Amino acid sequence: MSTALIWGASGGIGRALVALLHSHGWTVGAVSRHPHDLADLTDFRYEADAADAFSVQQAVYRAAQELPAVDLWLYAAGDILSSPVADLAPADWKRILDANLTGAYTSTHLSLPLLAERAHLMYVGAYSEKLRLPGLSAYAAAKAGLEAFAAALAKEQRDRRVTVVRPGAVDTPLWTKMPLRLPRGASSPATLAERMLEAYQAGTVGTLDL
Numbered sequence: 001m002s003t004a005l006i007w008g009a010s011g012g013i014g015r016a017l018v019a020l021l022h023s024h025g026w027t028v029g030a031v032s033r034h035p036h037d038l039a040d041l042t043d044f045r046y047e048a049d050a051a052d053a054f055s056v057q058q059a060v061y062r063a064a065q066e067l068p069a070v071d072l073w074l075y076a077a078g079d080i081l082s083s084p085v086a087d088l089a090p091a092d093w094k095r096i097l098d099a100n101l102t103g104a105y106t107s108t109h110l111s112l113p114l115l116a117e118r119a120h121l122m123y124v125g126a127y128s129e130k131l132r133l134p135g136l137s138a139y140a141a142a143k144a145g146l147e148a149f150a151a152a153l154a155k156e157q158r159d160r161r162v163t164v165v166r167p168g169a170v171d172t173p174l175w176t177k178m179p180l181r182l183p184r185g186a187s188s189p190a191t192l193a194e195r196m197l198e199a200y201q202a203g204t205v206g207t208l209d210l
């Protein structure tokens, strides 16, 4: 049986991944700021705010006591806001960078001892070069940084696989934070989760546009 640890597990994409892997018989650890809402999907729920290294450490410590070695480690936390730089408050910049980039570093750094020798680390990124749009400076910078982080990590963790998945539009609550309508033809989180599982099974590494 395989084991996954999913960060951002209460989000649209994170929850779909927890549900899919659970339905395939995986042991799934789920990390969220409010993990009680995952009680129907897994017994291995951990509370952490990716912006708070101490809470991430506590979640990792608990996961280490309960979970077998992790085969698929997946960072699906993220946050977005639309604001021109002129109006972008330092706290909002920090929130977006924490959720999309610094949290990915912190949770990776603290989780590495939990991983199986040949584990797969997956990060949910975005089409960062297409996001260099007015209002999206923080989000675009964070997602570009995430890709650079993962590329360097892959060269360090040579026995492990590292992938940045870049989805197109997915129908999740993230879109309620944007002054844009969800595009027609957006994927469902369940469909994206299926494709991410296929990427894991195929051993896909590097940047993967889905």
Ligand SMILES: NC(=O)c1ccc[n+]([C@@H]2O[C@H](COP(=O)([O-])OP(=O)(O)OC[C@H]3O[C@@H](n4cnc5c(N)ncnc54)[C@H](OP(=O)(O)O)[C@@H]3O)[C@@H](O)[C@H]2O)c1
Pocket: 008, 009, 010, 011, 012, 013, 014, 032, 033, 034, 048, 049, 050, 051, 076, 077, 078, 079, 098, 099, 100, 103, 124, 125, 126, 127, 166, 167, 168, 169, 170, 171, 172, 173, 174, 175
């Ligand atoms: N939806 C899309 O069209 C789309 C497209 C490309 C990429 N993505 C990326 O996909 C990832 C998942 O997004 P989603 O669409 O599933 O959005 P979502 O439903 O809003 O989920 C995002 C999750 O991240 C969590 N989160 C945010 N900041 C956090 C923090 N500091 N600590 C811990 N958790 C935090 C949120 O927690 P709370 O529930 O506590 O707020 C939420 O559960 C994000 O990285 C997003 O950028 C999404």
